[in-house]
Amino acid sequence: MTAAGRARATPPRVLIARPMPAAVRARAEELFHVEWRDSNDPMSGAEMRSALALYDGIMVTLGDRFTAEIFAEFGRPRCRILANFGVGYNHIDIDAARAHGITVTNTPGAVTDATADVAMTLMLMSARRAGEGERLVRSGAWTGWHPTQMLGLHVSGKTVGIIGMGRIGQAIARRCHYGFGMDVIYANRSTKAVDFPAQQMSVTEVAAQADVVIVAVPGGADTHHMIGADVFAAMQSHAHFINIARGDVVQEAALIAALKQGQIAGAGLDVYEFEPKVPEVLRQMDNVTLLPHLGTAAEEVRSDMGLMALDNLEAYFSDRTPSNSV
Numbered sequence: 001m002t003a004a005g006r007a008r009a010t011p012p013r014v015l016i017a018r019p020m021p022a023a024v025r026a027r028a029e030e031l032f033h034v035e036w037r038d039s040n041d042p043m044s045g046a047e048m049r050s051a052l053a054l055y056d057g058i059m060v061t062l063g064d065r066f067t068a069e070i071f072a073e074f075g076r077p078r079c080r081i082l083a084n085f086g087v088g089y090n091h092i093d094i095d096a097a098r099a100h101g102i103t104v105t106n107t108p109g110a111v112t113d114a115t116a117d118v119a120m121t122l123m124l125m126s127a128r129r130a131g132e133g134e135r136l137v138r139s140g141a142w143t144g145w146h147p148t149q150m151l152g153l154h155v156s157g158k159t160v161g162i163i164g165m166g167r168i169g170q171a172i173a174r175r176c177h178y179g180f181g182m183d184v185i186y187a188n189r190s191t192k193a194v195d196f197p198a199q200q201m202s203v204t205e206v207a208a209q210a211d212v213v214i215v216a217v218p219g220g221a222d223t224h225h226m227i228g229a230d231v232f233a234a235m236q237s238h239a240h241f242i243n244i245a246r247g248d249v250v251q252e253a254a255l256i257a258a259l260k261q262g263q264i265a266g267a268g269l270d271v272y273e274f275e276p277k278v279p280e281v282l283r284q285m286d287n288v289t290l291l292p293h294l295g296t297a298a299e300e301v302r303s304d305m306g307l308m309a310l311d312n313l314e315a316y317f318s319d320r321t322p323s324n325s326v
Helices: 002-009 022-033 045-056 094-099 112-127 130-137 167-180 203-208 229-234 252-260 280-284 299-316
Strands: 013-016 033-035 057-060 081-084 104-106 159-163 183-187 212-213 240-243 264-270 288-290
Touching: 002 130, 013 045, 022 033, 022 299, 033 203, 057 299, 081 299, 094 104, 104 299, 112 130, 112 167, 112 212, 112 240, 112 288, 130 288, 159 203, 167 183, 167 252, 183 203, 203 229, 229 240, 229 252, 252 280, 280 288
Parallel strands: 013 033, 013 057, 057 081, 081 104, 159 183, 159 212, 212 240, 240 264, 264 288
Antiparallel strands: none
16 A cells, blocks of 8 residues: 555544644644654654554654664664654764665754744854853842943854855844845855855864854764864954754854853853753853753744644655655
8 A cells, every 4th residue: 555545445544753832732633543652852773763663653752863773773664754853863863764665754844933043042052142241140249230330242244154055054144234234255165155244164264253152053974073173263262153053063062162261252152062961160160151952942833843743644655755755
């Protein structure tokens, strides 16, 4: 029986790996025979293996590490599609999934503006020392305004360097250029046709010339540790470093060393190399702004992501090619 025939006879059996917004729950229940994990912890190896054997499809999330070893126990598992909730899918071994006949999809587009907004939040918080200032007020130690209090970096008219000029990188660039009058320079594997003034350079050249460096590349083997000591050494001492991509794009130890040595002025991070573990030294630095992976944390955005993942599942089980196969 084809996937479409199976869908008409009985709804596909789908596991959704974590609790979801109400709109996603309602739509999922309409489409499929759904089972829900109630935990917000990543799936264990045993859970992933069991799910591959028991379900026709799985909506997976960041942290559910479907490695080659997980797939290795199967020839052709019952599960035929992993619908990733999110644009980044470096937690899934795509080659291994394909080798076992499993389609993988993601949710680009739905996350673009929300993630760009968080990049701007981190840029402004880091440059204007907002986190440090908020902690000062909360501590009760603030003694009042004075002309040289907590002087930070004025970003208007400065140069932003964006590493990765995909959808999110371009959305950040537009906000910086049109909102703050910033000059845009960028590094990308290919030349991009963009609708704003921008100059393409190497990663090191971007680091050397930018007042703010923002990383917006996808995760994966190609970008693992692409930002290391050489990049931080090239940056200007007044510059700020922002990461809204994936934590392991950055050598966290090199970032810590650069901050300790004053090679850069500050950092704003939404992701971490060993997430959710954040080094104590980073947590103690006043010139580091830390967010708990808030990139897409708005209800309408998370709902859109979930609905897009469901669209991918529905297309697959109707014998149509999902719009967002990877």
